[in-house]
Amino acid sequence: MATRAPKFTIVDPVDPSTLPQNIEAEQALLGALLVDNRLVEDVQLKLKREHFFEDVHGRIFEQILRLTDKNMRASPITLKPLFATDEALLSLGGTNYLALLTENPALIGARDFAQQIYDLAILRELIRVGRSMVEQATDTSHEIDPLGQIQEAELSLYKVAEQGDVQNSATDFAGAAATAINMIEKARKTGGALSGVTTGLVGLNKWLGGMHNSDLMILAARPGMGKTALATNIAFSAAYRAKQDKIEGVTAKDSVGAPVAFFSLEMSSDQLAARILAEQSSLSGEKMRKGEIDQAEFLKLSRAASDLHDLPLYIDDTPGLTIAALRTRARRLKRQKGIGMIVVDYVQLLQGSSKNGDNRVQEISEITRGLKTLAKELELPVLALSQLSRAVESREDKRPQLSDLRESGSIEQDADIVMFIFREEYYHAQKKPEEGTDKFEKWMERGERIRGKAEVMIAKQRHGATGIVPMHFHKETTKFSDPIDEGYLPERR
Secondary structure, three states, X not given: OOOOXXXXXXXXXXXXXXXXXXXXXXXXXXXXXXXXXXXXHHHOOOOOHHHOOOHHHHXXXXXXXXXXXXXXXXXXXXXXHHOOOOHHHHOOOOOHHHHHHOOOOOOOOHHXXXXXXXXXXXXXHHHHHHHHHXXXXXXXXXXXXXXXXXXXXXXXHHHHHHOOOOOOOOXXXXXXXXXXXXXXXXXXXXXXXXXXXXXXXXXHHHHHOOEOOOOEEEXXXXXXXXXXXXXXXXXXXXXXXXXXXXXXXXXXXXXXXXOXXXXXXXXXXXXXXXXXXXXXXXXXXXXXXXXXXOHHHHHHHHHHHHHOOOOOEEEEOOOOOEHHHHHHHHHHHHHHHOOOEEEEEOHXXXXXXXXXXXXXXXXXXXHHHHHHHHHHHHOOOEEEEEEEOHHHHHOOOOOOOHHHEOOHHHHHHHOOEEEXXXXXXXXHHHHOOOOOOHHHHHHHHHHHHHOOEEEEEEEEEOOOOXXXXXXXXXXXXXXEEOOOOHHHOOOOO
């Protein structure tokens, strides 16, 4: 028996006359603008030509903006030559229509009319997006990709939401000063070190003052330096502090912790979780992977997992994310989970919106600009990891420089803070001389002195000084920590 093809209902095209609209509001607004050009300042940031339902109204609005931008008077007389041969306007009465618009101007209600025109345009755009979703979902003649369609729909809805969103685009000094005072008070309460989200590292907190809202922070290093390890340490510390502060009744506003969204484009979520468990249980990650742990160590690991089961750390390990998709997911996590920090591992694995990957520098520029925009939009710090070019390897001094950033121009320009990780121990291990020689003895002595030592180099900081923060790196557990003060060490005999 032949299988019947599924039936789909094809939605008839929408009758334009049934779409949300208010022609009279458009006419009243245009009339008010033509009578008093000063009103243009009140509406030009929100309204665009495409927000008008009547296309000719949109073109009249556009010409008003152009004239006033040139400090010229916009009136029926100055607009007349611009629309003398406009067929759409002729159907409404020709250039006399421009004069008719000014007969009953609603000068007082101009802002209200502009808001309604904008709102109705958004409703029409929502209808368009909804119809597109229905058409794509019912069309099975192409590749069936429901998750891709959901992602595309979310992106379309986000674009609708951000259109003309210029509310609070300017803050008066009193409001900005109040925010600054709150940050200073927060730093004072935490002992003068933190006004942002904690990194979990005393030395780094002192240099940065914590990770601040709206900042794009770049953490870069060559492979093997431990950038994912440091980012994981920081993400865990911020999330754990948020958890502890919540238990102790500290409000989210006063907490120096934050729920974290970790976009891991290189490692899977279980690998990242295993790394965190290794750090917190002080077990070797390599032994854990091989299962070379005894019963006591396994119980220690299980207790760590139990203690952290409600840690507000959310890992997204979707490979090949575009910057647009990441932005959509981050907005959703902000809304649903209240995240206060984002980590991206790493920038070069993200994709731009363009399908043409020929110009990688331009694509990276789009990505870093998108991350900075995301930090400002969601008002949280974004920590993005980045690879360094091989130029480091060709120098005698292996310490990174800003010029070593891959596609460095856009990354350096968009970042508020740029940090590098340097571990001499890593490069020293590659210079092992022949055993039994004097060079080998000196090599061993040097290796002992630099064992576990690391540096976080702050190469750029928009809000403060640059410099080097000493660290200790425990290779077995991939954990960074503050160095031990040698003044507290016992005397060597």
